[in-house]
Amino acid sequence: MKMTKIKKALSVLSLVFVASVTAQTNTKFKVTLDAGHGDHDFGAVYHGFVEKNIALSVALKVGKILEQDPSMVVNYTRKTDVFVDLVERCNIANRADANLFVSIHCNANRNQEAYGAETYVMGLSKSASSLEVAKKENAVITLEDNYKQKYAGYNPNSPESLISATLAQEEYLDQSIEFAHKVQDNFDVKLNRKVRGVKQAPFMVLHKAFMPRVLIEIGFISNKEEGAYLNSEEGQLNIAKSIADAIFRMKADHFGGTVPVLDIKKSERPVKKDTIKKTVETPQVKEAPKVIESKVSAVDNSKPVFKIQIKASKSEIETSPANFNGLDKISVISEGGFFKYMYGETNNYEASKKLLTEAKTKGYDSAFIVPFRNGVKISLNEAVKKK
Ligand SMILES: [Zn+2]
Known part of the structure; x- marks a missing residue:
């Protein structure tokens, strides 16, 4: 190696x-x-x-x-x-x-x-x-x-x-x-x-x-x-x-990882900004997520909590293992017009990587880690840094 x-x-x-x-x-x-x-x-x-x-x-x-x-x-x-x-x-x-x-x-x-x-x-x-x-x-x-x-x-x-x-x-x-x-x-x-x-x-x-x-x-x-x-x-x-x-x-x-600083130059002669509100035909994703269902757990919510998002859907799905390729400990949040289904939760970042692998082996190829603090989404960098 x-x-x-x-x-x-x-x-x-x-x-x-x-x-x-x-x-x-x-x-x-x-x-x-x-x-x-x-x-x-x-x-x-x-x-x-x-x-x-x-x-x-x-x-x-x-x-x-x-x-x-x-x-x-x-x-x-x-x-x-x-x-x-x-x-x-x-x-x-x-x-x-x-x-x-x-x-x-x-x-x-x-x-x-x-x-x-x-x-x-x-x-x-x-x-x-x-x-x-x-x-x-x-x-x-x-x-x-x-x-x-x-x-x-x-x-x-x-x-x-x-x-x-x-x-x-x-x-x-x-x-x-x-x-x-x-x-x-x-x-x-x-x-x-x-x-x-x-x-x-x-x-x-x-x-x-x-x-x-x-x-x-x-x-x-x-x-x-x-x-x-x-x-x-x-x-x-x-x-x-x-x-x-x-x-x-x-x-x-x-x-995770860092974002390099790219020196983006503002348009020298910016096209005049109009006052028309931005068109948003799709659901906004910026609203704070609302926790719909959260099982009693051992995690400390004042610290970063890592969950694995495995699925997002417009329709609500019952969080039983049968609906999630056998995965249990599914929680759901509502955000931007979607129900987002999360597998597992842990305060330990390394442990969350194992959960991610588990989710992927169950067929959730596009699964990813989502960190929260006090129920609010935070960035992975912030979560890993301030752990
Ligand atoms: Zn074209």
């Missing part, structure tokens, strides 16, 4: 150091970055700005930032100007067993006044404008060979026809929403761009990726001013930093 050799070679003092660093970084966080479009599929083209080029450039920049952290594993659906089928983009993420799938696109609208960034999660939408965006992005399948056979039953003009597949994947929705908010918050606060909020729509490129997944429309290239920003080196670099920062935060919140 490599680790053993290293440890042997080090003094007792540095051994302690190595052990603690290892504890923080031995969980790799795998991200699949998906640059929209490619080759003969240009995406949207306005004012000489080409979506496929901007998307690729931003995706490569995000990857370059992430790759500097050895605990990040990055893979790409494309690194050059090539055409990749939408379903293959999902397969690439699935084969990589990615923890997060991030698809990067540019928006466009005939109304060239429209501007601002939006981040989509997979799902049903009642909003005509969100469905329009999904329809436009999904339309690229008609450029693929044999698309009628490959996407049998799917009508690109009716994004709703994807929905039956979507409902089965509710378990990834709350983390997708959580990540989408991190991206939009960064665009808003750190980058000083206009944000149009977290939205939900049926995107073909998301629907067969089995992990938390989002599609980011980084802005409108149909808007001359925003298009110029998206097309600029500085714009792309800072958008990439904002996305990378959100990914680092997602990792830190669920897997």
Whole structure:
């Protein structure tokens, strides 16, 4: 074992150091970055700005930032100007067993006044404008060979026809929403761009990726001013930093570790912020979780309590082992319109890792540790630090 050799070679003092660093970084966080479009599929083209080029450039920049952290594993659906089928983009993420799938696109609208960034999660939408965006992005399948056979039953003009597949994947929705908010918050606060909020729509490129997944429309290239920003080196670099920062935060919140400081430059000529309230079509995840059911336990709630979230669902499920692949000690909280089911609880972080492994062996692949103090969610870093 490599680790053993290293440890042997080090003094007792540095051994302690190595052990603690290892504890923080031995969980790799795998991200699949998906640059929209490619080759003969240009995406949207306005004012000489080409979506496929901007998307690729931003995706490569995000990857370059992430790759500097050895605990990040990055893979790409494309690194050059090539055409990749939408379903293959999902397969690439699935084969990589990615923890997060991030698809990067540019928006466009005939109304060239429209501007601002939006981040989509997979799902049903009642909003005509969100469905329009999904329809436009999904339309690229008609450029693929044999698309009628490959996407049998799917009508690109009716994004709703994807929905039956979507409902089965509710378990990834709350983390997708959580990540989408991190991206939009960064665009808003750190980058000083206009944000149009977290939205939900049926995107073909998301629907067969089995992990938390989002599609980011980084802005409108149909808007001359925003298009110029998206097309600029500085714009792309800072958008990439904002996305990378959100990914680092997602990792830190669920897997621990630190968030590197990325010097994100606010837009020099920020597009005027409008006073319209942010569109939120999806449930907010920021409200404090409400504990619905908490069995009497031996944990000290004034100290960090680690639980394992195994499932999130819109519907309430009885917390019997039969409903949770045999796992007992299930508690449930209500948050952001979801019932979130937690397995076990302990004040000991190391013990919670064992619970996590147990949950995974019972089939909950996307399970993760959630720390609480006095019934309120806290970050993993805070929990481990102040233990
Ligand atoms: Zn696109």
